[in-house]
Amino acid sequence: MTENIVEAKELSYSYPDGHRALEKVSFSVAAGxxxxxxxxxxxxxxxxxxxxxxxxxxxxxxxxVAGLSVEKRNLPAVRRAVGMLFQxxxxxxxxxxxxxxxxxxxxNAGVPESGLEPRVMRxxxxxGAAHLRSRPPYRLSQGEKRAAAIAGVLALEPEVLVMxxxxxxxxxxxxRRLIGLLGTFPHAKIIATHDLDFASEVCSRAIVxxxxxxxxxxxxSDIFRDAALLGRSNLEVPLSVASRRx
Amino acid sequence: MPAAPAGCADxxxxxxxxxxxxxxxxxxxxxxxxxxxxxxxxxxxxxxxQISALIPFSLYPVFLIAAGGxxxxxxxxxxxxxxxxxxxxxxxxxxxxxHVMLRLGPLxxxxxxxxxxxxxxxxxxTVLAALALLALTGMNGVCESLSRLGLPRPFVVxxxxxxxxxxxxxxxxxxxxxxxxxxxxxARLRPAVFAQIAGHLLLRTLDRAERVYRAxxxxxxxxRVRAARFPGAGREELVFVAGWTAFFVFFRLVNVPLLLGRLxxxxx
Numbered sequence: 128m129t130e131n132i133v134e135a136k137e138l139s140y141s142y143p144d145g146h147r148a149l150e151k152v153s154f155s156v157a158a159g160x161x162x163x164x165x166x167x168x169x170x171x172x173x174x175x176x177x178x179x180x181x182x183x184x185x186x187x188x189x190x191x192v193a194g195l196s197v198e199k200r201n202l203p204a205v206r207r208a209v210g211m212l213f214q215x216x217x218x219x220x221x222x223x224x225x226x227x228x229x230x231x232x233x234x235n236a237g238v239p240e241s242g243l244e245p246r247v248m249r250x251x252x253x254x255g256a257a258h259l260r261s262r263p264p265y266r267l268s269q270g271e272k273r274a275a276a277i278a279g280v281l282a283l284e285p286e287v288l289v290m291x292x293x294x295x296x297x298x299x300x301x302x303r304r305l306i307g308l309l310g311t312f313p314h315a316k317i318i319a320t321h322d323l324d325f326a327s328e329v330c331s332r333a334i335v336x337x338x339x340x341x342x343x344x345x346x347x348s349d350i351f352r353d354a355a356l357l358g359r360s361n362l363e364v365p366l367s368v369a370s371r372r373x
Numbered sequence: 374m375p376a377a378p379a380g381c382a383d384x385x386x387x388x389x390x391x392x393x394x395x396x397x398x399x400x401x402x403x404x405x406x407x408x409x410x411x412x413x414x415x416x417x418x419x420x421x422x423q424i425s426a427l428i429p430f431s432l433y434p435v436f437l438i439a440a441g442g443x444x445x446x447x448x449x450x451x452x453x454x455x456x457x458x459x460x461x462x463x464x465x466x467x468x469x470x471x472h473v474m475l476r477l478g479p480l481x482x483x484x485x486x487x488x489x490x491x492x493x494x495x496x497x498x499t500v501l502a503a504l505a506l507l508a509l510t511g512m513n514g515v516c517e518s519l520s521r522l523g524l525p526r527p528f529v530v531x532x533x534x535x536x537x538x539x540x541x542x543x544x545x546x547x548x549x550x551x552x553x554x555x556x557x558x559x560a561r562l563r564p565a566v567f568a569q570i571a572g573h574l575l576l577r578t579l580d581r582a583e584r585v586y587r588a589x590x591x592x593x594x595x596x597r598v599r600a601a602r603f604p605g606a607g608r609e610e611l612v613f614v615a616g617w618t619a620f621f622v623f624f625r626l627v628n629v630p631l632l633l634g635r636l637x638x639x640x641x
Contacts, residue, residue, distance in 0.1 A: 223388035235593030
């Protein structure tokens with residue numbers, strides 16, 4: 128039996144202003160699985176991702192990540208298991224140089240300075256960004272920023288990669304590189320995106336969220352062909368799938 | 374050294390200067406911090422009419438800027454940007470203190486003007502030294518040093534987040550200012566619109582700061598920013614701190630420019 132790395136059971140969340148963002152969301156993700164989280168703006172994707180890192184805690188229901196219940200006392204361990212890639216890499220790159228930014232999480236995790244350089248460089252080489260090590264992040268292109276942000280997450284060797292709109296702001300070449308890169312990662316991946324063409328290339332499974340509820344969950348090839356389901360969720364059949372059909 | 378940027382591109386430039394590779398950059402940040410604190414203490418300890426005795430102290434910021442390969446024009450512009458505070462502080466001195474202190478030919482200079490000049494000089498020296506320290510060490514290095522020197526962590530974290538918040542605020546302000554300029558058709562900013570923009574800027578910045586904080590927390594931030602390159606104190610650091618402290622003490626106790634002046638004019 129495949130071990131589930133993420134398990135959500137009837138997860139609900141309301142913001143302090145009373146807005147119900149998640150309504151009894153249940154799903155599980157197996158180790159090594161790639162899952163797309165598709166939904167319109169405001170569907171609840173980002174809220175759900177923030178639960179996976181413990182930035183938000185459920186109002187009701189249960190969430191387990193890497194065998195740990197997501198609750199206050201487990202947050203350091205949960206955050207070690209989950210690597211979160213934010214929608215805007217500028218929010219994620221806050222150190223003076225790319226090297227220091229990638230090293231930020233490692234130093235917090237207690238990696239000694241002697242072990243820092245090889246791990247930082249390994250992460251930067253994985254994303255093809257070793258040449259950026261001394262550059263200040265704010266001077267990088269959007270694609271380079273994305274690569275540096277991924278390196279910062281990969282360096283921590285998480286069990287799950289969680290990504291919020293990873294293709295936003297990327298040009299076609301950078302987007303293609305990202306697709307190739309993600310294909311090489313053995314981690315479980317949960318990718319919230321509107322870019323269903325990207326999702327259909329990277330993910331084997333898709334979960335559709337609409338108004339805080341799961342409205343579809345299954346193989347990406349089936350979900351992205353289901354025009355009725357996507358239409359009900361204010362999404363469209365990806366161009367790549369539509370052109371294959373017809 | 375990266376080229377000094379103008380306007381909005383300025384954000385984060387000080388941090389990129391701190392990533393340089395000069396011998397001063399490589400020095401333990403605590404040594405630079407301690408020497409700069411000794412410099413600040415010496416400069417502010419002079420009485421309000423002192424000008425000549427302050428002149429040798431200009432060597433310290435000049436040394437930091439030259440040996441660290443920092444852009445002097447950029448740092449001077451930065452210092453001048455905040456100079457209105459010093460001008461405001463000393464502006465009333467010439468009016469309140471009118472007794473004549475010295476005569477330059479037919480020109481009588483009052484104590485108020487002398488103290489005003491002293492305030493401006495001390496301001497320039499201290500601000501330039503602080504800016505040079507930041508450009509050589511980075512805010513994270515300064516905070517890490519403060520923490521290692523025993524400053525309580527809540528103060529260090531406040532300082533760190535204040536800096537991070539100011540960077541975020543400038544980035545958001547730059548982006549809003551661009552947006553306004555593009556649709557403003559050159560019209561002057563009315564006070565009511567300015568107030569609305571300022572309120573909106575505050576909300577946007579808070580939102581962005583929250584996202585940055587979350588990104589930090591997701592990578593294990595626990596209230597302490599650890600520097601990746603903290604070399605540790607050695608002989609160079611000891612020489613640096615002891616040498617400069619001795620220099621400051623000597624020039625604080627002995628007014629060398631005055632002595633030289635007297636020697637040259639034969640008024641010893």
